[in-house]
Amino acid sequence: MSLLKIAWRNIEQRALASTLTGFSMALGVALVVAVLVAQGVIADSFTRGACGYHLVVGKKGSQLQLVLNTVYHLQDPIENLPYSFYKEFVTTGDQPGRFAPYVKVAIPYCLGDNYQGFRVVGTVPDLFDKLEYAGGRKYEFEPGGRNFEHDHFFEAVIGASVAKKTGLQVGDEFQPTHGLKEGDGHKHDAFQVVGVLKPTGTANDRALFINMEGFYLLDKHAKPVEEGHAADEHHEHEEGEHRHAEPAEHHAGEEREADHPGEARDADHHDADHDKHEHDDAHEKAAAAPDAHEHEGENHHHDHEGHDHHHEPLPEEQREVTAILVLASNDFSAEALRTTINEGETAQAASPIRVISDFFKTMVSGVSIALLSLTVLIIVVAGVGIMVSIYNSMNDRRRDIAVMRALGAGRGTVLSVILLESILLSLGGGLAGFLLGHALVGILGPVVEAFSGVTIGFLQFVPYELVLIPGLIVLASLMGYLPAMSAYRTDVAKALSASP
Amino acid sequence: MLLLKNVKKSFAQPDGTRLPILDIAEFRVAAGEQMALMGRSGCGKTTLLHVIAGIARPDSGLVEVAGRDIGRLSEHGRDRFRADNIGYVFQTFNLLPGFSALENVLLGMSFTGGRVDEARAQRLLEHVGLGKRLTHKPAMLSVGEQQRVAVARAMANRPKLLLADEPTANVDTGHQQQIIDLVRNSCTEENVALVLVTHTPEVSEQFSRVDHLDQLNQAVVSA
Ligand SMILES: Nc1ncnc2c1ncn2[C@@H]1O[C@H](COP(=O)(O)OP(=O)(O)O)[C@@H](O)[C@H]1O
Ligand SMILES: [Mg+2]
Numbered sequence: 001m002s003l004l005k006i007a008w009r010n011i012e013q014r015a016l017a018s019t020l021t022g023f024s025m026a027l028g029v030a031l032v033v034a035v036l037v038a039q040g041v042i043a044d045s046f047t048r049g050a051c052g053y054h055l056v057v058g059k060k061g062s063q064l065q066l067v068l069n070t071v072y073h074l075q076d077p078i079e080n081l082p083y084s085f086y087k088e089f090v091t092t093g094d095q096p097g098r099f100a101p102y103v104k105v106a107i108p109y110c111l112g113d114n115y116q117g118f119r120v121v122g123t124v125p126d127l128f129d130k131l132e133y134a135g136g137r138k139y140e141f142e143p144g145g146r147n148f149e150h151d152h153f154f155e156a157v158i159g160a161s162v163a164k165k166t167g168l169q170v171g172d173e174f175q176p177t178h179g180l181k182e183g184d185g186h187k188h189d190a191f192q193v194v195g196v197l198k199p200t201g202t203a204n205d206r207a208l209f210i211n212m213e214g215f216y217l218l219d220k221h222a223k224p225v226e227e228g229h230a231a232d233e234h235h236e237h238e239e240g241e242h243r244h245a246e247p248a249e250h251h252a253g254e255e256r257e258a259d260h261p262g263e264a265r266d267a268d269h270h271d272a273d274h275d276k277h278e279h280d281d282a283h284e285k286a287a288a289a290p291d292a293h294e295h296e297g298e299n300h301h302h303d304h305e306g307h308d309h310h311h312e313p314l315p316e317e318q319r320e321v322t323a324i325l326v327l328a329s330n331d332f333s334a335e336a337l338r339t340t341i342n343e344g345e346t347a348q349a350a351s352p353i354r355v356i357s358d359f360f361k362t363m364v365s366g367v368s369i370a371l372l373s374l375t376v377l378i379i380v381v382a383g384v385g386i387m388v389s390i391y392n393s394m395n396d397r398r399r400d401i402a403v404m405r406a407l408g409a410g411r412g413t414v415l416s417v418i419l420l421e422s423i424l425l426s427l428g429g430g431l432a433g434f435l436l437g438h439a440l441v442g443i444l445g446p447v448v449e450a451f452s453g454v455t456i457g458f459l460q461f462v463p464y465e466l467v468l469i470p471g472l473i474v475l476a477s478l479m480g481y482l483p484a485m486s487a488y489r490t491d492v493a494k495a496l497s498a499s500p
Numbered sequence: 501m502l503l504l505k506n507v508k509k510s511f512a513q514p515d516g517t518r519l520p521i522l523d524i525a526e527f528r529v530a531a532g533e534q535m536a537l538m539g540r541s542g543c544g545k546t547t548l549l550h551v552i553a554g555i556a557r558p559d560s561g562l563v564e565v566a567g568r569d570i571g572r573l574s575e576h577g578r579d580r581f582r583a584d585n586i587g588y589v590f591q592t593f594n595l596l597p598g599f600s601a602l603e604n605v606l607l608g609m610s611f612t613g614g615r616v617d618e619a620r621a622q623r624l625l626e627h628v629g630l631g632k633r634l635t636h637k638p639a640m641l642s643v644g645e646q647q648r649v650a651v652a653r654a655m656a657n658r659p660k661l662l663l664a665d666e667p668t669a670n671v672d673t674g675h676q677q678q679i680i681d682l683v684r685n686s687c688t689e690e691n692v693a694l695v696l697v698t699h700t701p702e703v704s705e706q707f708s709r710v711d712h713l714d715q716l717n718q719a720v721v722s723a
Contacts, residue, residue: 001603001610013598400596406555407653408583408611410576493556496590497546 003413007420014393021386022429028379029433029472030440033465035375037441038448039368040462043360046072048134049202050352053105054334057081057089057341058323063350064359070109070323071352072203073119076180077111080223081347083319089326099326099340102333105130107325110215115174117182118162119207122215125150128157131327133200145170145195153214153311156191160199161206168193176210178220188218216314223318380475386425387479390418394486401487402495415488422480423473430472434465501693502529502552502661507561508719509544509551521547522558523719527711531660534687534694536704539713545697548713549663552695553586554578566660583611587654587662587692589683592670594650595638601625601649602634608656624652628682644675648682655686662687664696668703680706 011018049071058066061078068074088097089106099106107130110122125147128139141147141157148155158168168174172193178186191210199205215221326349328334334351341349401414509522521544529535539545550556551563554570563570566585570578582588595604605621625631628648630641638646647667654662664683668676680696680703687694696707704710 001606001616006607006610009596009598009603399593400598403590403594403596404607404611405579406553406582406588406590407608408579408657410579410611412576413611493547493550496550496555 003416003420004424007417007424010397010417010421011424014389017389017393018425021382021389022425022432024382024385025379025426025429025472026433026436028375028382029430029468030437031375031378031433032372032468033434033437034440034444035368035371036462036464037437039372040464045201046356046360047353048200049204050356051135052131052133053107053325053327054331054351055326055328055338055341055349056323056352057085057326057347057349060346060348063348063355066323066348066350067352067355069111070325071356073121073207074203077322080320080322081324083316083321085347086321086324087316089324099337102328102337103326104329105325105327107131108212108321109323109325110212110221110320111322112180112221113176113178113188113215113218114180114182115162115176115208116166118159118166119180120176120215121207121209122212122221123209124212127209127325128197131325133202133204137200139200140198141195142170142198145193145197148194148209148211150211150213152194153211153217153313154189154191155194155214156208156210157195157197158193158208159197159205162208163196168196170194170196174208176208176218178218186219189214213311213313216319217311222314223320379472382429383426383475383479386422386476387482390421390480390483391486394483397487398490398495399498401490402492405490405492406496411488414490415484418484418487419477419480422483423476426472426476426479427469430468434468501531501533501566502695503527503562503564504552505562505564507551507563508559509547509556510559510719520719522551522717524548524561524716525718527716529661529693529695532687532691532693533709534684534707535696535709535711536707537695537697537711537713538699538704539697539717541699543713544717544719545713546665549588549665549695549697552661553588553663554582579611580613584613584657585660587657587659589647589650589654589662589664589667591666592643594653595641595646597638600635600637601630601641604638604649605653605656608653612657614657621652621656624655625649627686628652644671644679647671647679651679651682651686655690655692658690659692661693661695664694666697666699669699676700676703 050067056066056070058070058077059079059081065075065078069077086106086108088099089103090097091100105126107123107127111119113120113122128147132138142160142163145157148157156174158166162168166174170193173190174193175187175190177183178188191208191214197204326334326337328337338349338351341347404414404417405411504524504527507522507524507527508520510518510520513519537545537548547556551558552565554563554565554573558571561571565581568581568585570581573581595601596607599607602618602621602625605624606616606618609616609621622631622634625634628651630645630648630652633641633645638649641649647670650667654664662683667683668679671679683694683696684706686692696703698704
């Protein structure tokens, strides 16, 4: 009979104590697994969203803030960048912007609205056509949907979670609300959903994407034209060192109504309101600043005359972007771009992957290390429980050990049997805990998904879990050592003579 | 087969002095020989069996089993030697409570260099009349049945010497003879030498050789 079987029979013999100590081990392991998986899934889902492009460019400020609000749709955006800065990344006509040679794709982001608490992002169709996510995956649309088109200003595409939560479907219309938080702020003109994204496991599942051209035409989204500046004076954008690359006459050709910015939008726009805000509110810029809410009380609601009527794009000097996602032509270009942009005064460029892994190293990992330590402590306590249980049984088993020795078992053999008991209990409890932990994750997954949009499956494994196996064996051996030594030292003659 | 020469064994007492238990000038058992060992309670019979089995070490003297001076073996060597050559039946609580009758016999085979022969274990249990109780745990067996399992287990590794320490002392008188017969028949069939410790004259008188430890033993043990 193998030592393993002997050890197992001994465990069976003490069924109650074995079950209880094994169960406490299971609980400890379940918690560790749950924490590991949760942490892994969160980290994974964060990195998922952070790849697919090299840089996020935004107004100078906190890198983390920039990454959180563009990549993860969390926190408030920093201020806006002039549209001219965005144009440095693209080629207009045959005029490449300053950074354009290093850039494969540049996607502008305009933030400032929400729909039922979900972020609304004004952007361009290229976001879904030219960028990938989670390391090489292409954005896909649920059957019946498609990407929005550049020329259809009031089209939108929505994330999977948004579709699920709000019930919006292809063909439905929704009105973004001014401001980033849910509330009864100013309701904008309606956009039509033309596509629902398949779940990506990224924060984009929780956002609505509207055509940037439509975004600019919404109330309060146009940067006010300062008095004293003629509409066709483009110098107003030439802030800092970032000078326009395109010549002024380019504008004239491209933008049909650029000369009359005030009339770019519907002629009946309430000028009184505009005047008021444009002059007394410095924050009232295009892509709403975080405090745009202060206007909630005033009913700005104003109807557009339907979507079928012809919209003129907002002139560039009235445009701003909150951020730009940049896919550089290669990693070196990305690094060069990052350095150059960060050396400038207006903008900053952040590598989302780097920022987020730094963030994890400092913040999240601190928290999860604390959590992990606690749960590991539970495992250690469970291990001590196993030790005490086996040790307490030693007195009753003195004679069994002596009988085994009389049958020819060596000291080392009886020691091994006791160690094996400890290891079997730990690993058995650990296996149960492993299943329990994943069941826990499976049960809590939908809840976590509801709150965070992060999808966690029952079978989500983290490589760190593998450390549990040698870890448990080491712990069990340490804990089994004391009773095993007691077995090792058993005085056979004495134990045989003593009547049990 | 078994030879003891000038074997002395004493135990330390609480006051620091040593209490001599055994002092045996010579004790021999031939191969396949069956003998009964008698003696007052506390005269050192169990201690003698421990010394023969290599469970206890004598203070001095020679213990030779099957031609091997076991005093020269390491502890590990003695354990292994015991597994291979010596069967042991105790007065009580021979069996491990967590293991079935069959597993208890298999356990007896587990510490040798050889393989575990389950067919033999079954045959041995059939031989002691427990062929239908293979999976029963000791708690489900009577004391007599437990002793029969112990006999089967002692024979498991085809030992050269069987030590039986008052194997019938706790068995009701009706079943004593059955156990003694089993032990003796088993030893006869496999040509195993037998040293059987007993108190009861009805048992000892069945043996052609009966030794009295009180006479063999020069150590004066006051009971
Ligand atoms: N480990 C020990 N330590 C001290 N004295 C012991 C020990 N084992 C046995 N003895 C003593 O040795 C004597 C002989 O014991 P034992 O061999 O069991 O006698 P028997 O089996 O003949 O009844 C007894 O007096 C007993 O108290
Ligand atoms: Mg005795």
